[in-house]
Amino acid sequence: MKIETNLDKYQSAVDTALIQIADANVVERIWEHDHSVWKPDPDEISNRLGWLHTPEDMQANIQEIQGLVQVVRDDGYTNVLLLGMGGSSLAPEVFSKSFGAAEGFLQLDVLDSTDPGAVQSYADKLDLSKTLFIVATKSGGTVETFSFFKYFYNQILAAVGEEDVGQHFVAVTDPGSKLVDVGEQYKFRHIFKNDPNIGGRYSALSYFGMVPAALLGVDIALLLEQAREMAAQCQQQIIENPGAQLGAILAELAKAGRDKLTFLTSPAISSFGDWVEQLIAESTGKEGKGILPIAGEKIGASEVYADDRVFVVLELNGEHIDTDDLEKAGHPVIRISLENIYEFGGQFFLWEFATAVAGHGLGIQPFDQPNVESAKVLAREMVAAYQSEGKLPEGDTTNASPEDFSNFLKQAKNGDYFSIQAYVTPNAETTRALDALRLKLRDKYKLATTVGYGPRFLHSTGQLHKGDGGIGLFIQFVSSTRNDIDIPNEAGQDASNMTFGVLKQAQALGDAAALQAANRRVLSMSVEADPISQINHLAETLI
Template identity: 40%
Template sequence: MIEISVDIVDAKLADETATLVETLVADKVASRIAAQDATLWGADAQSEAAIRLGWTALHETSRPLLAEIDALRAELHSEGVDRVVLAGMGGSSLAPEVITATAGVPLVVLDTTDPAQVADALAGDLTRTVLVVSSKSGGTVETDSHRRIFEKAFAAQGIDAASRIVVVTDPGSPFEELAGQAGYRKVFLADPNVGGRYSALTAFGLVPSGLAGADIATLLDEASAAASVLAKDEDTNAGLVLGAALGVRHSEGAEKVVFADTDTSVKGFPDWVEQLIAESTGKQGTGLLPVATEGTDAPGFADAGDDATATAIGTPAGAARVSTSGSLGGLFLLWEYATAVAGRLLGINPFDQPDVEAAKKAARALLDQPTGSGDAEKPSLVDGPVEVYGHFEGTSLPEVLRSFVASVPEFGYVSVQAYLDRLDDASAALLRPELARRTGFQTTFGWGPRFLHSTGQYHKGGHQNGVFLQLTGAVEDDLEVPDRPYTLGVLQRAQALGDGQVLKEHGRPVLRLHLTDRAAGLAHLVKAVQEVERP
């Protein structure tokens, strides 16, 4: 079994961390987390913490799921059903994506409202497809839309939709009741005392991963081995060391944690851990902003300044001050413990997400308007295939971008939010390193609305020094959402506009660029970014 480890590369940080760890050990923080002591984060957090600490025991409590998942997989395979599509947002999709990527098994993940990307999933062989619908309540608008669309598609091919839908939800949820009434193939109930971002080892992480063929029994074994270490009040406890290091760096002004993946066996871990950190710590005007980069040579990591902690997932490399390594199951639990510890040090409740709902409400309000999208705004500028929305000076796209970058405060950050097709519009991700290189500011990238269930909490609740570049695109072939008064395209647009509205209400600069031709627009935008430099 691979042991988990934390390496503090920076000697000064190592000394400061060791001093703080002594206090954490004296306060028995590790054993109290393992014992699910809800008083660790103060009186204001106690009621929420009391129902959110089930994650500490999942390596044991999730064991009964293994046989059920194996049995269902065998049943499906006997019927020729071996393609797994997952409809889920946030914690319901991020962990399964990492688990299956690390295991090298295929899983189609739907955490988008982009019509083309959903159409791509529908274009697969539905005769071999099972849809896993994961939602704690069933009310998540994206996931509900996917369920409705796939039900219709199954029926159109003469397939009994109910026999091809598997549900993961909380016990007693409206979704459990709906699934029973609809006669869906199987309902898996997750531990209700675990929040979404801590749910990697619940049914939300295990069911789609196991059905896809990942070795989830070994994953729990790895977590079990880590749990026995992480629960000990010792100065070598990796969870205490990592949490203390993050707390020390934050107290010194390093409010960003910049990730590079240096592990060849664990795939895509930064995409999972960014939700855990952002939603857990980004509130009350404080927190740690995770920045996932492309590698140790990437802008933002290689040149991380005093406002950021370069962290390697795997062996220490490049500019890393901190590195963590181990098995995937061990890393899940290590970072969960460390995040809970960091929450205590920052003086916040690491188990609530008070600002996540704001964007959802704004999107729903726009959907309720007669036009569906509520977009009566006119572009301030049209530059080729790019429409510019926002109050930034300039008569060309490069000039507007320079004005936008000039609005970044000292030690602030740029957030690129692409409400596009993660597959066909993948080149949008090139904007993160390019902007980081050109501006010198830490730059994050998120696919919308996926990031709303991940880093979205931090953007509203964390340090208020971000500026936001939204990308939206023309929809050529929209998809109807059965029995709903909107299409996926309208929903996607409402989510972008709704989140932008909330960010503006927080006093944050928002620049939206609408691509009237997606491919041409992205090429035009990348070229314009190459003319931008830090003011």
């Protein structure tokens, strides 16, 4: 791995910050688990630093993981579907998209959408009799994950019978969680109990990432060795410590107004941006501050970017992404070159450590998520109203009219960003429409853009949306589904008081209400008839 930077006029501020980090013994104190690096109160800090030792600690668990992989291959399984959200799903998705399945190993898909169309698509395309399900949740109580589990448990029960159904499920969770009890009750094939002192977004190198990676055929021993080497570098003095240097850059540039961290990646590793998006957004977006990661936004001409950008170029195998025009225009650029895909192991640890150092520089606590619960509480209120009245509350939702859209966009000002939130069925065509809209918005308004499918993004950037300085404009697209799917009240039973469609709608309503309660600018639009055509039509109005 090689890191090069062109920080131009910001280099002196970064150099000063690095001296301060060295003088305050920040690196040494992080490794000593000193919570005062961030805050006087140790709550959700002292018990969230297990990730520092994951590359070393997981060495002892490789044989256990490989044992599971061998037995499910011997049993004829061909596919694995991971059921999880946020930190439980994003690293596995990186492994699936970047490595793919080795010959003779299992194809891995990730389900992190409560949209009925998304759930049904996996029920239709997979041979359930040859599919292993990973139920992954740190807390053991994530509503989306348990809804997925109950639905697919019933599907597998119908396909293979009561005696064999439990063999199709594996759990990854914290010791003592509700999922441990559920796994034992339903006779799961295996329950992996993760180190509870690791937060979800810092768990890529733990069981949460290594179990699905190994099922793909990834050499997890090599991956962890790369992580160990990076961890060793991140214990060195500042001049030889890439994590401390990167963290100082992120913090100092954000304080100087360069708080839109834009990732430009080689195509084969583009999904890494989705993982690092959660890590940085959820870690830094609080107390009126935040670094906004921009993933998946296609590179444009230098004139479409305002002076709030920092570009991170992540290149693989000698590929080169040209940023000459961006650098000539004065935009800071961080270039990271990877010789091979297994250096991802080091990248996971590098960005975790850098985020921790950046938290120190910003004066925030990078391991909690104080604003995430607000949307969950309001979504539960929506569900409770549905169960008592038989319908969801009316939200402040309009039709997707160009006039409403145009009036909303007039609120944009320098330093803002657009967050496009799509509570629709995720698929390639919809993604293309959303990407076209984001680029039109960027090019016209010179503002950063993000795109996320709901409720997936709630577990990724949702914290920053409500915890930063209020600089987002939130464009919410919501569709219902004609062919809804019941969520069983209990696994193995038919009774149902809730559907995936209602859950998705409740989550959209809850998040919109939480954003409004935080005085955020929100436009919620119904795209019932034809989401893709309606999104495309709005993009066409941006001339």
